[in-house]
Amino acid sequence: MKRFLALAATAALGCGALVPAARAQARRGAGGDVLVRNATILTVTRGTLQNADLLVRGGKIAAVGPGLRAPEGARVLDATGKFVLPGIIDAHSHSMMDGSVNECTQSVTSMVRAEDVLNPTDVDLYRELAGGVTSLLLLHGSCNAVGGQSATVKIKWGHPASAFLFPGAPPGIKFALGENPKRTNFPGPPQGPPLRYPRTRMGVEEVIRDAFTRARDYRAEWAEYRERSRAARGLVAPRRDLTLEPLVEILEGKRYVHAHCYRADEILMLISLADEFGFKVRTFQHVLEGYKVASDIARHGAGASTFADFWGYKIEAYDAIPYNAAVMVRKGVNVSLNSDSDERARRLNVEAAKMMRYGGLSEEEALKLITWNPAWQLGVESRVGSIEVGKDADFAVWSAHPLSVYARVEQTYVDGELVFDRQADLARRPQLEQERRQLEQSEANRAPAEGGTPPRAPSAIRRAYTHDDDTHDEEDEQR
Amino acid sequence: MKTNARRAGLKDFRPVVALFVLLSAALGALPSARVASAQDTVTPDTRLEAAGVYVIRNARVVTVSGPEIENGAVVISGGKIAAVGATVNAPAGAREIDARGLTVYPGMMDAGTSMGLVEVASGAPGTVDTSELGDMNPNAAALWGVNPHSAHIDVTRVAGVTSVVSLPSGGTISGQAALINLIGTSQREMAVVPQAALVIDFPRLGGGGGGGFQPAPAITPDAVTARDRRVEEMRRLLREAEAYGRAHDAYARDPKAVPRPETDLRLAALVPYARGERPVILRADRERDIRNAVLFALEMKLRPVILGGSDAWKVARLLKERDVPVILDSVLNLPLREDDPYDTLFEGAAKLQAAGVRFAISTGDSGAHVRDLPFHAGMAAAFGLPRAEALRAVTLYPAEIMGVSDRLGSVEVGKIANLVVTDGDLLEARTNVRHVFIAGRPVPLVSRHTVLYEQFKDRP
Numbered sequence: 055m056k057r058f059l060a061l062a063a064t065a066a067l068g069c070g071a072l073v074p075a076a077r078a079q080a081r082r083g084a085g086g087d088v089l090v091r092n093a094t095i096l097t098v099t100r101g102t103l104q105n106a107d108l109l110v111r112g113g114k115i116a117a118v119g120p121g122l123r124a125p126e127g128a129r130v131l132d133a134t135g136k137f138v139l140p141g142i143i144d145a146h147s148h149s150m151m152d153g154s155v156n157e158c159t160q161s162v163t164s165m166v167r168a169e170d171v172l173n174p175t176d177v178d179l180y181r182e183l184a185g186g187v188t189s190l191l192l193l194h195g196s197c198n199a200v201g202g203q204s205a206t207v208k209i210k211w212g213h214p215a216s217a218f219l220f221p222g223a224p225p226g227i228k229f230a231l232g233e234n235p236k237r238t239n240f241p242g243p244p245q246g247p248p249l250r251y252p253r254t255r256m257g258v259e260e261v262i263r264d265a266f267t268r269a270r271d272y273r274a275e276w277a278e279y280r281e282r283s284r285a286a287r288g289l290v291a292p293r294r295d296l297t298l299e300p301l302v303e304i305l306e307g308k309r310y311v312h313a314h315c316y317r318a319d320e321i322l323m324l325i326s327l328a329d330e331f332g333f334k335v336r337t338f339q340h341v342l343e344g345y346k347v348a349s350d351i352a353r354h355g356a357g358a359s360t361f362a363d364f365w366g367y368k369i370e371a372y373d374a375i376p377y378n379a380a381v382m383v384r385k386g387v388n389v390s391l392n393s394d395s396d397e398r399a400r401r402l403n404v405e406a407a408k409m410m411r412y413g414g415l416s417e418e419e420a421l422k423l424i425t426w427n428p429a430w431q432l433g434v435e436s437r438v439g440s441i442e443v444g445k446d447a448d449f450a451v452w453s454a455h456p457l458s459v460y461a462r463v464e465q466t467y468v469d470g471e472l473v474f475d476r477q478a479d480l481a482r483r484p485q486l487e488q489e490r491r492q493l494e495q496s497e498a499n500r501a502p503a504e505g506g507t508p509p510r511a512p513s514a515i516r517r518a519y520t521h522d523d524d525t526h527d528e529e530d531e532q533r
Numbered sequence: 534m535k536t537n538a539r540r541a542g543l544k545d546f547r548p549v550v551a552l553f554v555l556l557s558a559a560l561g562a563l564p565s566a567r568v569a570s571a572q573d574t575v576t577p578d579t580r581l582e583a584a585g586v587y588v589i590r591n592a593r594v595v596t597v598s599g600p601e602i603e604n605g606a607v608v609i610s611g612g613k614i615a616a617v618g619a620t621v622n623a624p625a626g627a628r629e630i631d632a633r634g635l636t637v638y639p640g641m642m643d644a645g646t647s648m649g650l651v652e653v654a655s656g657a658p659g660t661v662d663t664s665e666l667g668d669m670n671p672n673a674a675a676l677w678g679v680n681p682h683s684a685h686i687d688v689t690r691v692a693g694v695t696s697v698v699s700l701p702s703g704g705t706i707s708g709q710a711a712l713i714n715l716i717g718t719s720q721r722e723m724a725v726v727p728q729a730a731l732v733i734d735f736p737r738l739g740g741g742g743g744g745g746f747q748p749a750p751a752i753t754p755d756a757v758t759a760r761d762r763r764v765e766e767m768r769r770l771l772r773e774a775e776a777y778g779r780a781h782d783a784y785a786r787d788p789k790a791v792p793r794p795e796t797d798l799r800l801a802a803l804v805p806y807a808r809g810e811r812p813v814i815l816r817a818d819r820e821r822d823i824r825n826a827v828l829f830a831l832e833m834k835l836r837p838v839i840l841g842g843s844d845a846w847k848v849a850r851l852l853k854e855r856d857v858p859v860i861l862d863s864v865l866n867l868p869l870r871e872d873d874p875y876d877t878l879f880e881g882a883a884k885l886q887a888a889g890v891r892f893a894i895s896t897g898d899s900g901a902h903v904r905d906l907p908f909h910a911g912m913a914a915a916f917g918l919p920r921a922e923a924l925r926a927v928t929l930y931p932a933e934i935m936g937v938s939d940r941l942g943s944v945e946v947g948k949i950a951n952l953v954v955t956d957g958d959l960l961e962a963r964t965n966v967r968h969v970f971i972a973g974r975p976v977p978l979v980s981r982h983t984v985l986y987e988q989f990k991d992r993p
Contacts, residue, residue, distance in 0.1 A: 177871045177872075178867070180875060181867070181868075181875045184875045184876070233656065238656055239655045239656045345985075345986070345989050345990070346989045346992070347992075348989075348992070349992065349993055363902075363904075363905075364901075364902070365901055365982075366652070366653060366654075366684070366685070366900075366901035367653070367654050367655055367901065368653060368654070368655040368656045368657075369653055369656045369657055371653075372653055373985060375981075375982040375985045375986055376982060377982065377983075377985075377986040377990070381986070381989065381990050384990075396867060397865065397866070397867050401865070401908075401912065404908055404911070404912075404962050407961070407962035407963045408962045408963075410962075410963040411962060411963055411964065411965055413986075420963075453915075457962070457963055458961060459907070459908050459911025459912065459914070459915065459960055459961055459962055460911060460914055460915045460920070460960075460961075461915060462915045462916065479874070479875070483874060486872065490872060507751070508751045508752050508753060509751070509752050510739075510750070510751055510752065511738045511739020511750055511751070511752050511756065512738070512739050512819055512869070513739065514739075515818060515843070515863075515866060515869065516866060516867035517866050517867075517897065518865035518866055518896070518897070518898070518902075519896075519898050519901075519902050
């Protein structure tokens with residue numbers, strides 16, 4: 055019942071926030087009516103529909119079924135032989151957070167906000183759309199035990215940053231446990247910054263406990279002030295504390311905790327601490343040893359957002375196994391697969407397919423790992439994560455079953471707006487190539503011998519199998 | 534106890550060693566390659582060839598080199614493939630594997646790993662053996678850094694990758710790569726080609742390995758000079774190695790008349806490569822670097838193989854004309870430039886194939902994620918590479934590029950029995966691997982990961 059109420063509340067919130075977004079869309083003339091014809095539709099929550107149509111009106115899914123008629127002026131796509139999957143949701147991303155992934159100087163940085171640093175032109179966003187991804191949970195790095203406030207976004211490519219913020223999505227925050235907040239693999243003085251408390255898992259626990267203790271006192275102080283203000287006038291209000299306010303929201307169940315963690319013991323530590331302070335962890339992130347304590351995670355009611363099979367890149371990732379997701383699913387945990395990488399984000403469909411091999415998840419369970427489950431983890435499951443009438447028209451059309459390595463995204467829609475179209479992309483290339491040639495010949499690119507500035511060395515290669523929580527940490531340290 | 538045993542063993546061998554020295558002196562003329570390289574005495578351990586006799590029946594056999602056999606059998610004996618066909622005569626006593634509904638493929642090969650040289654890359658430097666100090670290390674052999682008991686090996690082979698090239702990295706001449714089967718308790722047991730290739734991290738401007746979003750520094754005249762100096766130093770070393778090889782050969786032919794040349798392990802290691810007898814793997818990704826690497830290799834008469842190859846399709850004509858193959862380890866990298874099409878690297882393999890350039894696909898991973906190899910090939914297939922070519926790019930083509938296609942890369946009689954039996958398309962992520970044979974031995978489908986899974990999956 056409680057769960058139902060929460061769902062209803064989220065839905066109501068979502069609908070309230072939808073009105074301005076829909077209006078904005080109507081203004082742009084985008085996100086109009088779309089009819090996708092004769093596709094195999096993987097609804098995720100309502101099975102697979104063969105030879106079915108999908109009708110979008112005003113950015114919403116208006117109808118799903120056979121033989122739907124296109125309204126006048128609708129974009130019609132013949133998707134014979136193609137597959138429709140809800141937009142993939144990546145519950146751990148640092149895309150579009152240009153150079154501001156970590157505020158590394160303190161161990162509690164709950165005052166900083168991801169939404170202040172969003173770059174809507176980050177090309178990685180486009181590459182993610184081309185991988186069928188439509189929503190992201192943007193988290194800070196893992197430098198601090200208590201990190202910054204996260205942002206839940208839709209990839210509204212072509213729109214300003216403010217339009218990316220997912221309307222009505224519950225606010226969140228990043229926590230981090232283990233090697234990164236204790237700065238294990240990062241240089242200290244003289245090459246690196248001064249050492250910073252904590253240096254052990256003991257200290258990580260203590261930092262979080264201390265922060266919540268202060269938050270609890272702060273909340274009491276305000277409660278007392280409000281109480282006394284009823285009787286007396288002219289009282290001085292407590293000083294506002296922007297670090298503690300988000301923590302008070304956590305204590306009041308208004309802000310989701312997304313906790314970066316690896317080892318089983320630190321997972322249990324945070325569960326214990328959360329129980330003691332009376333809050334819930336919404337997701338454990340990475341949670342590579344989640345399989346060791348899956349029942350404990352399930353009992354706490356937290357979700358788990360993990361890698362499919364990324365492992366061994368540091369000591370706390372050495373006990374990671376590709377069966378992690380399947381074990382947690384079997385124990386009743388809501389599990390998602392995330393990227394934590396602008397690269398891996400482009401192929402989360404294959405990551406999901408691996409989970410059929412490792413632990414024997416069904417096709418539907420595998421698909422849920424990248425759609426409905428992360429939608430729940432972000433608190434937006436009433437809006438996205440499945441193909442259902444009334445939900446946002448966030449989906450991609452795939453050339454083959456998206457659990458196949460041979461599948462490729464043909465089109466991606468967000469709120470019914472076509473934001474990636476492979477054919478359009480291909481058609482645009484000659485023109486971009488010509489533009490590039492012109493720019494290379496422009497005055498600004500004169501050869502150094504002719505008085506031009508020396509060219510920049512090519513930047514480093516962004517290889518597969520990187521791990522942004524770590525690489526961003528390293529770069530932020532170097533800065 | 535152990536030390537005593539070893540000492541005793543050494544004592545036993547002492548007369549043999551002495552005899553060998555005497556014989557060598559008396560015979561004088563040793564084969565030139567042996568004279569040239571002190572390390573070249575490493576030979577693979579053949580203990581694995583005592584493996585048993587097996588027959589896999591009722592399988593679809595994807596030979597890769599020839600036509601598929603819809604319902605066939607493969608016989609394994611003495612570590613080799615003894616028979617392949619629709620009907621075979623299995624030797625008496627052969628252990629039978631009924632593979633009804635399953636498919637036999639050659640084991641996959643990744644020619645661009647550092648398997649066994651790295652266990653935990655970050656936070657455990659004691660487990661990292663990829664990069665030696667100094668800039669020119671031709672005599673550093675990866676084989677002696679490979680840990681046969683690395684957890685990565687089990688994890689990789691149960692996914693169907695049965696052999697790899699393990700490469701050193703760092704410096705300019707990083708060292709020598711080893712081509713190993715992923716089975717065995719010693720390096721020599723694992724070795725297919727102990728010193729399979731020389732690895733050169735071709736000098737370039739900026740754009741090093743790892744991640745990074747820092748604005749790149751401007752190319753200064755000093756940076757250009759520094760790069761050119763490193764190339765020049767390599768040129769000098771390779772020429773010296775040629776001269777060194779000639780001097781030693783001359784001495785070997787006529788030790789009485791020719792003064793005995795000094796031994797230099799660095800030059801000795803370089804000789805077979807300077808003579809073009811073995812492949813030289815040059816790491817280069819950008820157009821200009823690939824071109825420079827190829828031209829350098831041709832000038833020095835090396836046998837070049839490009840590793841990386843992000844921009845290789847832009848240099849396709851040169852690569853095709855000079856028959857320079859590419860180990861593409863960049864399929865799943867992010868595009869080099871912001872304005873590159875989103876699928877530039879996904880379709881790199883298809884472009885090379887269309888241009889007639891020889892290539893293989895690699896993960897480029899140090900070890901933990903080499904098991905992803907089929908999915909790199911799968912992505913290339915999703916973006917234009919014919920599926921059969923994608924399969925060859927992780928089986929036969931790496932074997933050809935490394936010069937071992939007489940032993941690895943396809944299901945053919947006489948080849949090393951590296952086989953994978955699956956319940957579906959080898960490149961699909963949802964496919965299950967049911968049997969793995971390496972060097973004719975059945976590999977238990979057990980790894981660090983399955984052990985931990987079994988240990989915890991039922992914990993209440």
